[in-house]
Amino acid sequence: MSQEFRDDRIFVAGEWRKGGGAPIRSVFAAEGVENTVLSGASAADADAAIERARAAQADPAWQGLKPHERASYLYRISEGISANIERIAWIQSRDTSKTLAETRALAASAAGTFRYFAAVLETSDDLLTVPRGDYLTASVHEPLGVVAAITPWNSPIASDAQKVAPALAAGNAVVLKPASWSPLVSLELAHIIEETGLPPGLFSVLPGSGREVGDRLVRHPDIARVSFTGGTETGRALARAAADKLIPVSLELGGKSPTIVFDDCDEDLAIAGILFGIFSSSGQSCIAGSRLFVQDSIYDRFVARLVEATRALVVGHPFDPRTQVSSLIHADHRASVAGYVALAREEGGEVLAGGGAPDAPDLAGGAYFEPTIIAGLDNSARTCREEIFGPVLVVMPFSGVEDVVAQANDNDYGLACGIWSRDQRKCWQVGRAIRAGTVWINTYKQFSISTPFGGDGASGIGREKGRAGLRAYQRQKSVYTDLSGQPHPWARWPAGA
Ligand code: NAD
DSSP states (O other): OOOOOOOSOEEETTEEEOOSSOEEEEEETTTTEEEEEEEOOOHHHHHHHHHHHHHHHHSHHHHTOOHHHHHHHHHHHHHHHHHTHHHHHHHHHHHHOOOHHHHHHHHHHHHHHHHHHHHHHHHOOOEEEOOSSSEEEEEEEEEOSEEEEEOOSSSHHHHHHHHHHHHHHTTOEEEEEOOTTSOHHHHHHHHHHHHTTOOTTSEEEOOOOIIIIIHHHHHOTTEEEEEEESOHHHHHHHHHHHHHHTOOEEEEOOOOOEEEEOTTSOHHHHHHHHHHHHHGGGGOOTTOOOEEEEETTTHHHHHHHHHHHHHTSOBOOTTSTTOSBOOOSOHHHHHHHHHHHHHHHHTTOEEEEOOSOOOOGGGTTSOOOOOEEEESOOTTSHHHHSOOOSSEEEEEEEOSHHHHHHHHHSSSEESEEEEEOSOHHHHHHHHHHSOOSEEEESOOSOOOTTSOBOOEETTEESOBSSTHHHHTTEEEEEEEEEOSOOOOGGGTOSTTO
16 A cells, blocks of 8 residues: 555643654564654653643633533544544554554544544533522533543554543643554644644643653643553553542553353354454453353364364454454554463463464564463463463363353452343343443454443443543532522521511
8 A cells, every 4th residue: 555654643631742762663563664753752741741730721712612612622523533533544554553444434433533522522411400599500511621542553543532532622632652562643633633723732642651751741730630441550551640640540451251152052153252362462452352251061072163263363464455353453462472372382272273374485574473272271360360372272161150160260360251041031141140341142353432431340440432521521510599689598698678
């Protein structure tokens, strides 16, 4: 595809400038080549972005807008993304090595997110509440101020949109810090947002080190809210810093999500769903269905069929339309995934499919890893407890509902769950018994922007998406207005009244 990278500048405080931090090297891991080198942001850039954001957020040019006027910016951002889907997809595929089919879908979903929150903004009412006296009570919603949005590398345009759209819709300014492995698409979003004429300073993009720039954002006194998606340990550190300032923080963290296959399921549907649930995005997905529980009565046959289907998956270049499993984002990440497979072997696991880099000579220069299935481990093994974030599935047997609910819930994470059975009542009951923010019944990895998303336990705090997603970026204020025109009797004033 004939596309080009832009120069090395980043979008700070309403202008394109060189960042003062360490350079950021974007790589195309599928080919082991460099994309471009950006000037990374520094803590001083974060300070400058926040100072300008604070002024822009408080300016009547932004605060004075009616909701439908603010919404018009979001509609324009949505249209800008839609008009540039091919470029955004190309940039994100080069930055993350995801297939073009996937990055096109992510870009379309980001456009939908901006459109949705524009519509939510235009249709959300403040409340008149029931009074207990001769007064009028209203509950109104106001912006928080400057929001820090910190995102991971796996689906940047979609995670950026899930934070930036509701935060702007709610009347805030946003400082976005993308992950260092995937900075390019967030800067592309900045170009699109700039072209809508959004008042300068309301939006900045600061690619840079988490420890320097991310940390400065979280601790800065003028950041009123932190919206974070990323790893659990980073989330914990961030929440501690936010606690010192007593500001709201939402955390979308990792997962080790169970998929449950009952012996009365449609096996072909289940196999297709399981493959998609763990191996799409090369497993680099927080909601990957990475622990598979198969009922013991069908275990051997089902797992054999799953292994056969896994071996048939096409591992290939992200720009080849036949590819199902592409390269991992970075050679370092492949080393981490390979480390987990080595650990599984040490723990006594048996590798039934995959287990290493593919042999194909044309993939030798990339960070590819074969879709891998591991059996023979107990749910307590580290391989079954820790997030691998790669194309690695562990398979375990279970005997019945009670057993599988106990095993599925025996994990620190609580992000998602898949259930496969023709018995809808059983699916519902098991779904309600599993600790997870999202349950899929006879499907997996389906998403609607209208449906809240988030995790429990080590998978996070708070929900994104849905109509309430807008309110997460606002504070509520209650206003009482007297209707009586009478002095308060307690005061006995004026005398004799
Ligand atoms: P990460 O935690 O390493 O980094 C996430 C972001 O936090 C990056 O922008 C990083 O620079 C920044 N950061 C790092 N240290 C920081 C600090 N001390 N202060 C402030 N910011 C800091 O995660 P990652 O490796 O980029 O992404 C993978 C993780 O994200 C996985 O655990 C995955 O499950 C999770 N994830 C969760 C969801 C969800 O919605 N639940 C979605 C996608 C990814």
